[in-house]
Amino acid sequence: MTEPTTSFEELWSTTPTWTDEELKEAVTQSPLEFPLSEPEEKVQAAMRKVWDRHTLERYVQRWDDAYVPDVPGGLWDFDWRACDVGCGFGLFAFRESGRHPERAYLGIDKGTRRGSKLLQRIETLQRPNLFGMHGNAIPILARMPDESFDLLSLFYPNPWWPTKHRKKRWSYHPIIPKLISLLKPGGELLLCSNEGFYLSEWLFAMQHHPAAKGVLEEAYVGPVTVDWVESRSHFESKFLQAGLPCGEIRFRKVG
Numbered sequence: 001m002t003e004p005t006t007s008f009e010e011l012w013s014t015t016p017t018w019t020d021e022e023l024k025e026a027v028t029q030s031p032l033e034f035p036l037s038e039p040e041e042k043v044q045a046a047m048r049k050v051w052d053r054h055t056l057e058r059y060v061q062r063w064d065d066a067y068v069p070d071v072p073g074g075l076w077d078f079d080w081r082a083c084d085v086g087c088g089f090g091l092f093a094f095r096e097s098g099r100h101p102e103r104a105y106l107g108i109d110k111g112t113r114r115g116s117k118l119l120q121r122i123e124t125l126q127r128p129n130l131f132g133m134h135g136n137a138i139p140i141l142a143r144m145p146d147e148s149f150d151l152l153s154l155f156y157p158n159p160w161w162p163t164k165h166r167k168k169r170w171s172y173h174p175i176i177p178k179l180i181s182l183l184k185p186g187g188e189l190l191l192c193s194n195e196g197f198y199l200s201e202w203l204f205a206m207q208h209h210p211a212a213k214g215v216l217e218e219a220y221v222g223p224v225t226v227d228w229v230e231s232r233s234h235f236e237s238k239f240l241q242a243g244l245p246c247g248e249i250r251f252r253k254v255g
């Protein structure tokens with residue numbers, strides 16, 4: 001996605017607005033309607049197969065000798081902590097950290113431009129409860145202690161359309177058990193998307209993944225709970241401004 005026409009300095013201070021030309025890029029390929037339909041049986045079977053066979057330990061071996069950034073130490077000074085995974089330009093962490101100075105917000109993005117701009121911006125701001133990491137969230141999260149977060153958010157992940165790429169979707173990912181264990185009891189895992197198929201797969205994962213059984217309970221499944229002015233991410237602002245329906249799924253860790 002290209003940046004909105006606002007300057008980078010404005011990216012966090014106002015809700016991004018998009019030109020008509022930019023809004024034409026915002027498309028939804030699979031219809032989004034509630035209640036969500038279940039994924040087809042062959043898709044369910046594919047998901048279960050991947051969950052059974054792929055472990056996070058094997059997946060993260062590729063980072064054994066690679067650089068993985070350290071988690072900013074100040075994060076642990078806060079009792080309440082949130083992490084936005086694949087945060088893009090970091091709008092959610094920025095906004096919420098301003099509203100809740102007693103809570104810590106960490107944004108992680110691996111994108112070359114988004115991730116490095118995020119860090120520059122956070123360094124300039126010097127806001128004590130706002131943290132950013134430029135890197136791949138998988139090895140970062142894999143190394144974090146369990147029960148680190150009160151909120152984990154995944155806003156508008158790449159749908160990875162072609163079937164051959166489906167294992168890159170969060171609903172197939174071997175990080176799912178770790179995402180669940182990273183939540184504190186009562187903590188929430190939030191995912192938003194404009195794609196009906198993506199939300200259906202994620203809902204199925206939250207309901208049927210062996211690591212979620214008896215551990216997660218549904219908190220909300222429906223249209224996004226914000227309007228355009230309160231958009232929590234750049235993708236959300238674009239989809240909502242374009243008038244495309246977006247959905248939100250929240251599961252809470254019981255405890």
Ligand SMILES: C[S@@+](CC[C@H](N)C(=O)[O-])C[C@H]1O[C@@H](n2cnc3c(N)ncnc32)[C@H](O)[C@@H]1O
Nearest residue numbers: 086087088109110111136137155156233234235
């Ligand atoms: C479609 S964009 C959405 C960005 C933002 N969440 C939003 O809604 O505006 C997906 C983002 O996730 C990031 N991403 C995907 N996989 C990631 C990973 N494993 N670790 C860190 N960032 C990741 C990409 O770099 C990209 O910025």
